[in-house]
Structure formats: C-alpha cells, structure tokens
Amino acid sequence: MSDILWIAYLGLLGAPAIGFLLKGKYKTVAMKMDFVVSIMTWTGLFGYVTGIPIGSALVWKIVFFVGILWDLIFVMFIDHSDEKIEGLSEKTVKTTTVVFSIIMLIPLYYGIYRYAFHMM
Known part of the structure; x- marks a missing residue:
C-alpha cells in the first residue's frame, strides 16, 4: 500500500513540473x-521509492541539503506569483503558499533523507 502512495506522490510532484x-x-x-x-x-x-541506487550517497546528501535550502528560499523570497485571491490580503496568500509548500515537500525530503542516509 505504501508503494502505491509513494508512486502517487511522485506523480503529484512530477505532473505540474512537466506541465x-x-x-x-x-x-x-x-x-x-x-x-x-x-x-x-x-x-x-x-x-528511494523504487530502491534503485542512482549515484552515490554523497550526491544525495548534497541534493538533500541544497534542495531544502533552495525550496525554502524560493518559496519564501523568490516566488512572487501574481496570484491574487479576492478577499484575501497578499500576506495571507503568501503565508498560505509557504505553509502549503512546506507540507507538500515534507514527504519529498523525508524520502531523499532516507535515500541519502539510510539506503545507500
């Protein structure tokens, strides 16, 4: 069951990027x-999901830390989406975006952490 959820999560992350x-x-x-x-x-x-070794553990340790740093910087400071939601302040929209992004990225970085520090 967990494999199906991980694969669905992979699709959830990959589909918007490809779009x-x-x-x-x-x-x-x-x-x-x-x-x-x-x-x-x-x-x-x-x-991590497939159990296939890709590169070395050092590479994934670097990706883990660089990815977290980049995502936090990007979401909090760089991503200036022009999305306006009627009835909500810009601060509320930004806060909601940051919180939602962090929640969505927790499984991603959990998997990369496990891949970098425990699987290889």
Whole structure:
C-alpha cells in the first residue's frame, strides 16, 4: 500500500513540473533553477521509492541539503506569483503558499533523507 502512495506522490510532484515545461512557463532564471532542483529531488525520491541506487550517497546528501535550502528560499523570497485571491490580503496568500509548500515537500525530503542516509 505504501508503494502505491509513494508512486502517487511522485506523480503529484512530477505532473505540474512537466506541465509547466510543456507550457513554457519556466522563463526566469529562478524558475529554471527551480526546475533543475525539482528534477534532482524528484530523481532522488524515485530512487528511494523504487530502491534503485542512482549515484552515490554523497550526491544525495548534497541534493538533500541544497534542495531544502533552495525550496525554502524560493518559496519564501523568490516566488512572487501574481496570484491574487479576492478577499484575501497578499500576506495571507503568501503565508498560505509557504505553509502549503512546506507540507507538500515534507514527504519529498523525508524520502531523499532516507535515500541519502539510510539506503545507500
């Protein structure tokens, strides 16, 4: 059962990234950098879920720390989405985005942590 949930989570993370790529939404340097980091972290999670060794443990330890740092910086400071939600302040939208992003990324970094520090 847990394998099915991990595979579904992989799809949940990968589908929007592929959709953004196909629609040409990675226009800024920050967005392109985010895409590269997303590919690296997704690959690490894929390796964890499937049990396939990809690269060395050192690589995944670096990806783990760089990925967390990048995602926090990107979500909190760089991602200036122009999304306006009627009736909500900009601060409320930003706070909700940060909290939701962190919640969504916890399983990703749990998997990469396990892959880097326990599987290889």
